[in-house]
Amino acid sequence: MNIVVLVKQVPDSGTERSLRADDKTVERDSASLVINEMDEYAIEEALKVKEAVGGTVTVLTMGPDKATESIRKALSMGPDGAVHVNDPALHGSDALATSKVLAKALQGLEWDLVIAGAESTDGRAAAMASMLSERLGVAGLTGARKLTVDGSTLTIERQLEDGYQVVEAQTPAIVSVWDTINEPRYPSFKGIMAAKKKPVDTKSLADLGVDASEVGLGAATSSVVEFAPRPPRAAGEKITDEGDAGSKLVAYLAAEKIV
Template sequence: MNIVVLVKQVPDSSAERSLRADDNTVDRGSASNVINEMDEYAIEEALRIQEAHGGEVTILTMGPASASESIRKALSMGPDRAVHVLDDALHGSCALSTSKVLAAALGTLSADLVLCGAESTDGRVQVMPHMLAERMGVAALTGARKLTVEGTALTIERQTDEGYEVVAATTPAIVSVWDTINEPRYPSFKGIMAAKKKPVQTLSLADLGVAASEVGAEGASSAVVEQHKRPPRAGGQKINDEGDGGAKLVEFLASEKFV
């Protein structure tokens, strides 16, 4: 089975993140960048499927040159190769144009199964698997907490607030996963060394037949118009209970429209 895993490099969610002053996009240059956490679970699931059914696992990343660090980290977990879509014109791309580029890249890879995280920690829009499935004309099985592969048949348990739903499809398909699906392996020293020799193919927009005007800020369907720093936390209001504490509390909650 030919498996492709979508991997995005994002600013570390445990560190302070900010937007650039010139165009209101994420300031990746000043951040500590890492693999999107959910994508690590997708990588692990791909490797488990490969171990059970054979085939090849390819990492697909769209991002700046710095994303090569995350590509090597992903390869150190065990995938066979990677494809890096790299082009200066991609900066500022919205979800729609990103899906257009990724769909074009996936079209060159003939994937039976595309795996990705259910969301990215920088955007959190959860739309990419749906957009890709629509562009490619394949099924989308989203929000999986469990994935079963039997030949060309795929079955997932889709995680919901109430429990789970069982959804089935056949390959080719796109599956997005939550962090409840498995526990990602740590790269071994052998894996880290091997990753340095694994092939990484670089593709430009020209290679994919996508015009620069269709992506980036110029081709974006949405943009951040204005931004402000989060205001500092103000001191709380203290209520002294002199027999009327309950009434004062209700009055405060009513003023804040909680009751």
């Protein structure tokens, strides 16, 4: 089974993140950039499917030059190669344009299965797999916490607030995964060394046959009017337990009319 894994590079969600003052896009220059967390689970799942039924795993990333680092990190986990869509015109693309470009890139590859993360930690659209399945007219098995492959039949447990749905489709299909699906492996030293030699095919918009006027900030279907940091919460009261803090806590709640 030939599998493509979608990997996005994002600013580390454990750090302070911001937008650029000039064009109001994500501040990437000063940010510490990492693989979107869910995408590590997508890579792991792809590798597991390959280990079970054979085939290839290709990483697909749309992102700037810096995304090369994340691609190498992804490859060090075990995928066979990568496609990096990189073009200055892509800066500031919205979800619609991103899905257009990723769909074009997927059309140029041979695959039975695409695995994406269910959600990125920066944009959080949680919709890329659905948008791609809409564009490509293939099944979208989204929000999986479990994936079973049996020949060309794919079955997932789709994670819900209060349980799950069992959903089935035939390949070709696009699956998106949550962090409940597996435990991603750490790259081995051998994997890190091997990743340096794996092929990374860089594609421009012209290579994909996408016109630069259809993507980027200029073509965005929505725009940021203004932004500001969230006002901090007003400082509260802080006490040190001297044996009666439980009672004092409840007295506070009572004063606030919560209990």
